Amino acid sequence: MGKKKETITIYDVAREAGVSMATVSRVVNGNPNVKPVTRKKVLETIRRMGYRPNAVARGLASKKTTTVGVVIPDISYAFFAELTRGIEDIANMYHYNIILCNSDLKKEKEMQLIEALLEKQVDGLLFLGGEVTEEHREIFSGAQVPIVLAATHDEVDKDRPYVTIDQVQAAKEATGILIREGHKRIGLLGGPLTDPIIGFPRYQGYKEALEEEGIPFNENWVRLGNYRYNSGLEAAKELLGMVDAPTAIFAVNDEMAVGAIHAVQDRGLDVPKDVSVMGFDNIPLASQVRPLLSTVAVPMYDIGAVAMRLLTKYMNDETIEENQVVLPYRLELADSTRLKEL
Amino acid sequence: MGKKKETITIYDVAREAGVSMATVSRVVNGNPNVKPVTRKKVLETIRRMGYRPNAVARGLASKKTTTVGVVIPDISYAFFAELTRGIEDIANMYHYNIILCNSDLKKEKEMQLIEALLEKQVDGLLFLGGEVTEEHREIFSGAQVPIVLAATHDEVDKDRPYVTIDQVQAAKEATGILIREGHKRIGLLGGPLTDPIIGFPRYQGYKEALEEEGIPFNENWVRLGNYRYNSGLEAAKELLGMVDAPTAIFAVNDEMAVGAIHAVQDRGLDVPKDVSVMGFDNIPLASQVRPLLSTVAVPMYDIGAVAMRLLTKYMNDETIEENQVVLPYRLELADSTRLKEL
DNA sequence: CTGTTAGCGCCTTCAT
DNA sequence: ATGAAGGCGCTAACAG
Numbered sequence: 001m002g003k004k005k006e007t008i009t010i011y012d013v014a015r016e017a018g019v020s021m022a023t024v025s026r027v028v029n030g031n032p033n034v035k036p037v038t039r040k041k042v043l044e045t046i047r048r049m050g051y052r053p054n055a056v057a058r059g060l061a062s063k064k065t066t067t068v069g070v071v072i073p074d075i076s077y078a079f080f081a082e083l084t085r086g087i088e089d090i091a092n093m094y095h096y097n098i099i100l101c102n103s104d105l106k107k108e109k110e111m112q113l114i115e116a117l118l119e120k121q122v123d124g125l126l127f128l129g130g131e132v133t134e135e136h137r138e139i140f141s142g143a144q145v146p147i148v149l150a151a152t153h154d155e156v157d158k159d160r161p162y163v164t165i166d167q168v169q170a171a172k173e174a175t176g177i178l179i180r181e182g183h184k185r186i187g188l189l190g191g192p193l194t195d196p197i198i199g200f201p202r203y204q205g206y207k208e209a210l211e212e213e214g215i216p217f218n219e220n221w222v223r224l225g226n227y228r229y230n231s232g233l234e235a236a237k238e239l240l241g242m243v244d245a246p247t248a249i250f251a252v253n254d255e256m257a258v259g260a261i262h263a264v265q266d267r268g269l270d271v272p273k274d275v276s277v278m279g280f281d282n283i284p285l286a287s288q289v290r291p292l293l294s295t296v297a298v299p300m301y302d303i304g305a306v307a308m309r310l311l312t313k314y315m316n317d318e319t320i321e322e323n324q325v326v327l328p329y330r331l332e333l334a335d336s337t338r339l340k341e342l
Numbered sequence: 343m344g345k346k347k348e349t350i351t352i353y354d355v356a357r358e359a360g361v362s363m364a365t366v367s368r369v370v371n372g373n374p375n376v377k378p379v380t381r382k383k384v385l386e387t388i389r390r391m392g393y394r395p396n397a398v399a400r401g402l403a404s405k406k407t408t409t410v411g412v413v414i415p416d417i418s419y420a421f422f423a424e425l426t427r428g429i430e431d432i433a434n435m436y437h438y439n440i441i442l443c444n445s446d447l448k449k450e451k452e453m454q455l456i457e458a459l460l461e462k463q464v465d466g467l468l469f470l471g472g473e474v475t476e477e478h479r480e481i482f483s484g485a486q487v488p489i490v491l492a493a494t495h496d497e498v499d500k501d502r503p504y505v506t507i508d509q510v511q512a513a514k515e516a517t518g519i520l521i522r523e524g525h526k527r528i529g530l531l532g533g534p535l536t537d538p539i540i541g542f543p544r545y546q547g548y549k550e551a552l553e554e555e556g557i558p559f560n561e562n563w564v565r566l567g568n569y570r571y572n573s574g575l576e577a578a579k580e581l582l583g584m585v586d587a588p589t590a591i592f593a594v595n596d597e598m599a600v601g602a603i604h605a606v607q608d609r610g611l612d613v614p615k616d617v618s619v620m621g622f623d624n625i626p627l628a629s630q631v632r633p634l635l636s637t638v639a640v641p642m643y644d645i646g647a648v649a650m651r652l653l654t655k656y657m658n659d660e661t662i663e664e665n666q667v668v669l670p671y672r673l674e675l676a677d678s679t680r681l682k683e684l
Numbered sequence: 685c686t687g688t689t690a691g692c693g694c695c696t697t698c699a700t
Numbered sequence: 701a702t703g704a705a706g707g708c709g710c711t712a713a714c715a716g
Contacts, residue, residue: 007486009693020703025695035701050484055462056407057693059398060708067441067462075430081423088417088444097458099409100442102430116439120397120409142392144349229630255630262632288571288597288627290604351709362687367711375685399709402692 008051017045028053059121068124068311069117070098073105077227078283079253079300080128083151086304087126094312096123105130114139124311126150131196132160146314150307152197153324161314161323163307167198170296170329171205171252172212174278177294177331178248179213181276181339186210187221187239187246189232189256199224202252202280221246225256232256236263240275247275248337254279254286254295261289261336277336291335299327350393359387370395401463410466410653411459412440415447419569420625421595421642422470425493428646429468436654438465447472456481466653468492473538474502488656492649494539495666503656503665505649509540512638512671513547513594514554516620519636519673520590521555523618523681528552529563529581529588531574531598541566544594544622563588567598574598578605582617589617590679596621596628596637603631603678619678633677641669 014021019042026034027042059065070087072080084100091098099122101113110130117125125147132154140147140160149162178186188206191199210217223238225231232251239246240263251257257279264275271277271291279286279295286293306325313320333340356363361384368376369384401407412429414422426442433440441464443455452472459467467489474496482489482502491504520528530548533541552559565581567573574593581588582605593599599621606617613619613633621628621637628635648667655662675682
């Protein structure tokens with residue numbers, strides 16, 4: 001493990017090949033200004049000596065690391081794992097590597113991570129999923145590299161690039177499905193209302209849908225969870241235990257929605273006959289449950305991919321036409337609701 | 343975005359603070375050999391100037407990047423996401439960052455990624471989940487940094503550090519549960535038998551369990567999938583359609599197991615009354631299904647955490663007592679099987 | 685405790 | 701098409 005063999009440098013290769021460092025450097029970097037014969041010779045001695053370019057040295061000299069930082073709430077959430085896959089695929093395609101950091105949505109940790117990433121001279125930064133506060137804006141603006149938000153946006157800095165979906169509208173439409181099924185008592189399994197990215201907007205959409213259709217809004221039918229299965233299960237249990245229990249439940253994410261389905265079933269009731277359930281996100285779980293979950297299909301992979309692509313444009317000084325992208329979502333009506341057509 | 347402000351270096355700070363670069367460096371790195379007054383002064387001008395250390399330069403000079411490479415099959419698999427979380431947490435604890443790469447188990451891509459990671463001078467490497475071939479051994483042995491395997495091991499190089507579980511034994515015990523429930527016709531939803539890490543060993547365990555108990559092994563009850571939900575669903579459908587259909591199914595991972603549960607239910611049968619189902623891994627999905635899935639609880643997070651911890655020991659030249667760790671697993675008997683006690 | 689001095693390995697003009 | 705030389709920003713002896 002980790003034998004300290006003498007590291008062989010570009011200089012060694014140059015000497016061995018009878019050329020200068022500059023020439024070796026050119027060959028390594030695919031600079032066309034090298035006579036084919038020379039190139040061949042260098043390439044050969046590189047292989048023979050087992051030379052491996054030192055990207056750190058290159059980074060110092062060229063001021064580019066071909067590495068981008070990714071700050072994400074929690075990779076063990078299916079939603080973010082999917083998104084990260086999109087990021088990594090595109091990064092890989094453009095020959096970037098990603099340094100992945102979990103923030104757990106802790107502001108202090110986020111700051112720390114961003115700082116560390118910038119010290120490591122990443123060529124760009126992707127910030128996912130959390131609220132963008134004044135402190136964020138401060139450190140962002142002090143960065144000398146492009147920063148793109150994914151699955152979130154900045155309420156204040158209207159110029160900050162981002163890629164996301166229209167949360168309010170999607171939640172509104174999802175709720176609308178339940179309304180059009182004829183439900184009057186529609187429960188909400190929400191996230192923290194202090195969460196300006198997911199929790200609040202989706203709650204907002206729910207409320208707006210009710211208002212628009214003149215359906216009474218009942219505070220008691222709103223339960224706030226933490227986006228996890230168990231919180232959905234428990235909250236739904238409470239809802240179903242009420243005398244005027246809801247006949248439909250809109251959960252602001254799929255995990256909670258599946259929890260709700262099971263709460264209904266555990267009570268001996270049927271989904272969607274007795275209670276309709278609508279989710280949000282369309283993580284794999286949505287199609288790994290019975291009945292199949294109706295949900296808002298969020299293009300998770302694409303959000304990551306598009307955000308990363310946008311970042312590469314910044315990093316390469318390409319002209320960018322649209323730096324704030326709102327991706328389309330789609331209602332995926334399956335078996336946990338009764339309406340099958342939009 | 344990315345304003346090219348003049349980068350301020352350690353030299354600028356030194357000049358401004360009226361000390362030498364060395365002193366600033368000492369302060370930045372927490373070297374105790376600095377008079378408190380001096381330290382304070384330096385710290386102050388650092389803050390005032392907004393100096394941010396350049397980790398790339400530091401890496402070149404110190405030959406340490408405090409970054410480790412992680413090659414993983416696919417972050418969108420719950421199993422690996424969980425594992426990665428363990429890795430990242432420990433990495434973070436020891437002030438390392440991780441460069442995450444998805445290999446999709448493609449050997450060529452793996453080689454490429456490892457090469458790139460080594461060029462980036464990672465201080466160590468974690469290789470997850472795939473087969474270790476001769477080519478792997480070659481590049482591993484050429485690396486000047488420690489490399490540890492997680493959730494896999496090397497059949498040939500008996501010294502290569504790893505952290506995993508006893509796949510065969512676990513599969514054997516899982517199958518044993520089904521046998522002790524009285525089943526004689528036990529189906530297997532396996533992975534590719536060419537996969538020496540998961541597919542084959544778990545198949546092996548299944549077979550051994552049958553043999554030991556004198557239960558007939560029937561080729562027809564063995565279906566190989568790709569570890570995904572749908573492949574489990576489809577394969578189970580086939581099994582259930584047979585005239586001598588199995589009365590119990592052992593799936594070598596949870597996704598396929600849940601697919602099997604649904605295949606049974608979609609057929610109007612009951613789990614576990616008509617068919618028992620046993621999974622493997624204990625990903626969150628196992629407890630987000632009805633009936634709750636009985637499974638082999640693999641300490642995914644711990645595998646990642648322990649592997650990373652082991653790697654830090656190598657990187658810091660700590661004495662390490664055990665460099666090949668076989669973590670314990672646990673049978674988690676829930677509602678998809680009938681046996682409740684071991 | 686603090687300063688001086690070499691590099692670390694490579695890129696990048698600038699000559700040739 | 702190729703070589704020479706000066707950094708990139710920081711760490712690490714080595715003096716003092």
